[in-house]
Amino acid sequence: xxxxxxxxxxxxxxxxxxxxxxxxxxxxxxxxxxxxxxxxxxxxxxxxxxxxxxxxxxxxxxxxxxxxxxxxxxxxxxxxxxxxxxxxxxxxxxxxxxxxxxxxxxxxxxxxxxxxxxxxxxxxxxxxxxxxxxxxxxxxxxxxxxxxxxxxxxxxxxxxxxxxxxxxxxxxxxxxxxxxxxxxxxxxxxxxxxxxxxxxxxxxxxxxxxxxxxxxxxxxxxxxxxxxxxxxxxxxxxxxxxxxxxxxxxxxxxxxxxxxxxxxxxxxxxxxxxxxxxxxxxxxxxxxxxxxxxxxxxxxxxxxxxxxxxxxxxxxxxxxxxxxxxxxxxxxxxxxxxxxxxxxxxxxxxxxxxxxxxxxxxxxxxxxxxxxxxxxxxxxxxxxxxxxxxxxxxxxxxxxxxxxxxxxxxxx
Numbered sequence: 320x321x322x323x324x325x326x327x328x329x330x331x332x333x334x335x336x337x338x339x340x341x342x343x344x345x346x347x348x349x350x351x352x353x354x355x356x357x358x359x360x361x362x363x364x365x366x367x368x369x370x371x372x373x374x375x376x377x378x379x380x381x382x383x384x385x386x387x388x389x390x391x392x393x394x395x396x397x398x399x400x401x402x403x404x405x406x407x408x409x410x411x412x413x414x415x416x417x418x419x420x421x422x423x424x425x426x427x428x429x430x431x432x433x434x435x436x437x438x439x440x441x442x443x444x445x446x447x448x449x450x451x452x453x454x455x456x457x458x459x460x461x462x463x464x465x466x467x468x469x470x471x472x473x474x475x476x477x478x479x480x481x482x483x484x485x486x487x488x489x490x491x492x493x494x495x496x497x498x499x500x501x502x503x504x505x506x507x508x509x510x511x512x513x514x515x516x517x518x519x520x521x522x523x524x525x526x527x528x529x530x531x532x533x534x535x536x537x538x539x540x541x542x543x544x545x546x547x548x549x550x551x552x553x554x555x556x557x558x559x560x561x562x563x564x565x566x567x568x569x570x571x572x573x574x575x576x577x578x579x580x581x582x583x584x585x586x587x588x589x590x591x592x593x594x595x596x597x598x599x600x601x602x603x604x605x606x607x608x609x610x611x612x613x614x615x616x617x618x619x620x621x622x623x624x625x626x627x628x629x630x631x632x633x634x635x636x637x638x639x640x641x642x643x644x645x646x647x648x649x650x651x652x653x654x655x656x657x658x659x660x661x662x663x664x665x666x667x668x669x670x671x672x673x674x675x676x677x678x679x680x681x682x683x684x685x686x687x688x689x690x691x692x693x694x695x696x697x698x699x700x701x702x703x704x705x706x707x708x709x710x711x712x713x714x715x716x717x718x719x720x721x722x723x724x725x726x727x728x729x730x731x
Contacts, residue, residue, distance in 0.1 A: 328729075330354050333638070334375050334397070339363050339382035341404045342627030352635060362594050370394040378634050380404055381411075383614070384593065389415035399728070400637050400646075402630040406430065406617065407562075408647050409535055417648040417698045420666035420726035424633040424645050428483055429625035430617030434560055435487035437616055439495070442528050443471055445556045445582035450608050467581065472496035477526030479519065479542070480561065481507045485532035489513045500526060504538075520550045528556045535562035545570040554581040560616035563587040572602040575609065582608035586616045641703050641730050650694035650701045660689045661711030662730040665702040668723040669695045677702060680717050686710045699725060 335349055335357045346357050363384035364372055373379060373395040380402040381387065387401060392415045401411060403425040416423050444450065447468045455462040476492045478485045478501040489499045489510055499513040502522040509515060516522040519542070523529055529551065533539045543557065543566040551557070557580060559566050568589070574580045585603060591614060592599050603609050617626075636642040640656060641664045643649045649666065656662070667673045674693055681688060681704075690705035706714045711729065719727045 331356060333377045334358075335378045335380070336360070336372060336376045337380035337404075338385050339404075341380050341382065342623045344624050344627035345380060345402075345404065345631045348628065348631040349635070366391060373398060378402065378638065380630065380634070383407065383410055384591075385410060387411040387416070392416055392419050392421060395421075400424065400634055402634045404623075404626050404630050407534065413647055414698075417696070418725075420649065420699060422637055422643055422646040422649040424630055424637070425647070426626040426629040429629050430619070430622035431483045431487050433619040433622040434484050434616040435491055438484075438488050438530050438558055438560055439491050441558055441560075441584040441610055442476065442492075442530070442556065444610065445558075445584060445608060446471060446474070446528065448582070448608050450582070450610055474498070474527040475500060475525055476528040476530060477501070477516070477522040478513075478530055478532060479522065480532035480534075481513075481515075482532060485530075486510055488530060488532070497528075519547060523547060523551045523555070525552070526555060527552060528558065530558040531561040531565055533561050533565060535564050540564045541567045543567065543571065545573075548574045548579065551580060553579060556580065556582045556584075558584045560584070560586045563589045563591065568602050572606065575603070575606050582610075584610040584612070586612045587614055639730075641728075643701065649699065650696050652692055652694050652701055652703055654690070654692055654703055656731070657690050657705040659708065660705035661708050661714075663704045663706060663711065663715050663718060664726075664728045664730055665704065665718050665721075665724065666726040667700050667702070667721070668725060669698055669700045670723055673700060673721065673723050674702065676721050677704075677718060680721060681706070681714055684710075684713065684717060686714045686717075 330353045333354055333356060335354060337345060337359045340361045341359065346359050349357050366388055369391045373391060375397055376395060377397050377399050379398060383405045387410060389412050398421050400422040403411065405425060406427055408423055408425050411423050413423060452462055473496060475498040478488060481501040481503040485501060492499050493511045500516050500522050501513055502516045502519050545567065548570055571583060575583060588601055603611060633645050641662060642653045644651050644653050687707045688704055692703045694701055715727055715729045
């Protein structure tokens, strides 16, 4: 089956909207594949603006600032999929997206190296007290002292969360001569000589540097608080390039002021400005040996290009072939195109009897099914059907009337 035949809906009628200055590589990918109706905007949109903007959009691309609420999703009647051009998907109401049959993709691995390299660089800067010396030099003060300045070799770094980024940091840290400890709520196989800790308290009490690599959940909110900060080693360093709600910044500021912690690097905050140039405040501003960055942990040219390519491919594969690998809402199915057939995608509420109803309805109208695949999650079922070309339009209409149907799409 030729590339040109892989979608029955005219490509010029497919509306694609990219927000938050998504990589031009993503835009070019779709244009190279015949989709010219691509709009790219630099900033995020408010809920009210989104409701208007997504009315006729089929594919939506966002980063971390855009909040996709249930109201936004309900207003997007033509929306097939959302691409989160970042690691997380917490900015999307996944429950609502699942209920409406909108597939949500992200790029969980594309910027791990960017974050891992920066964490190691920050650790070196902080343990040498470079921020203080840099500030003094800019103010015309010569402060050539070794007091409070240390080498990384022989020190201990504790990683809270041992996933994609945590393990990358672990590998680089060990190559620099650091001892690596980690704590994770799930049992993980250590890489190299890394050693697991039984509790967060154990990890922070043994670590010279603590780096956070956890998602934002109810369990991780204010994970680093006044109580746990008391268990940190005297003079330890904290790095948070994970999620803004994980650290109680007021408690951290107090710990830095009283000298219990010797430094910190923070990239993510409970509240962040909507766009560049907006006023930003945090209780950590002006404190000694503190590095503050504007949520740029994964922001490298390489990472943005990788993310742009990764998510674009997932969106394209879903749009043209119905492939849902990597989706957080629609069950994962990956099937090659079938010659001599038309493919129909059917998304429905996951209740008993729907597949039987589909087959009964098609059989009663003498529509031959050449291929069929079903996969479900807790909320919805996803059926891919390859049917006789001559009867595919009739089949699609019949499927729309099956009870519990959420969405039907004639793919090709």
